[in-house]
Amino acid sequence: MKLFKIGELSELFNIGVDSIRYYEKVGLLHPIRSEKNNYRLYTLDDVRVMNTIRELLDLGFQTNDILQFEEDRSLDHMMHMLEDEEKAIRKQIASLKTKQKGIKARLTSLQEALTLDTSENITLKHFDERAGLKIVDGDMPDVMINYALANYTKADDDQTSTIGVCDCYILNPNEINEEGNDYKTKGVFFYAPHLSMHTNFTLPAGDYLTLCYRGGFHKSLHLVPKMMKYAKAHHLEIIGDPIEFCHIDRYETSNIEEYLIELQLPVA
CATH class of the missing domain: 3.20.80.10 (Regulatory factor, effector binding domain)
Structure with missing residues (x-):
């Protein structure tokens, strides 16, 4: 089985080793220890988790959301996560549209005054x-x-x-x-x-x-x-x-x- 040192995992995902240690600390990554030198060695499942972390963070989820999913990795859980986040995004869009309307109205007032x-x-x-x-x-x-x-x-x-x-x-x-x-x-x-x-x-x-x-x-x-x-x-x-x-x-x-x-x- 392919194993990765922390530096290799850092290079693979272009993130700092401190971030990888943080994901290990919160329970998302589970490296094994080398019998030879006690180095952390990350498995292919850790690579899968890292892919999941990167994707869900990009979609707006928090680390705790990802941890809960990894602890209960099921289709039902994933569907509910995505549905809840989509609702939250709809609210954010509505809020941004309201702010945009307010900014446009203020600009219109100033432009007309000029x-x-x-x-x-x-x-x-x-x-x-x-x-x-x-x-x-x-x-x-x-x-x-x-x-x-x-x-x-x-x-x-x-x-x-x-x-x-x-x-x-x-x-x-x-x-x-x-x-x-x-x-x-x-x-x-x-x-x-x-x-x-x-x-x-x-x-x-x-x-x-x-x-x-x-x-x-x-x-x-x-x-x-x-x-x-x-x-x-x-x-x-x-x-x-x-x-x-x-x-x-x-x-x-x-x-x-x-x-x-x-x-x-x-x-x-």
Whole structure:
């Protein structure tokens, strides 16, 4: 009967001798000892086991699964092993598809944002009713928004996304925050038309003056009055508060120059 030294088995399967010793330790391999020098000698059945180990590891099984099979090597056992692993793989595929869908949705949101005209020109657009997730109803300092989001969704299994999602601020055009770099807010919500997310309020359908800009939020301090003057000059009635739609901000970049903000002002 052909016998193999540990080095020969290592070379045959292109694995380290430590791995072979591990398989022996857990009970998968059963070498005999040479009467001459007490060296480990592996049999052809050990070669069969090594082939089984390599194949089942490649299929995703764990060492313990392989050991249990070797201890009860039967067709029924093998069929159940393969069926269970196939079910597990189906679940993994479903999970990966869900992740892929989420990544694609975020990319789509960012790609669409990058097509927006950021020349700060004012245009009139009509929007259908839009659903969002409001996490703050009232004023809140900007530094507290992330805490408010985490606190709001801590009991929600479907956590609210932030990357590729608009964090939106209903502005109070009559009050400026303590830092003097933006308006105080009347509410904060998240809006993600391409992502499935929990919603709890809607923006009404209607006409909105819109304007997009690059840079920090402080620009809203002079752009909101510009939009209000435009509305008055074009005989449009302002019927709501201005809203900042932050298409790209701190969640996607630390470079303020890359921020992309859209202002929307409801008019009639």
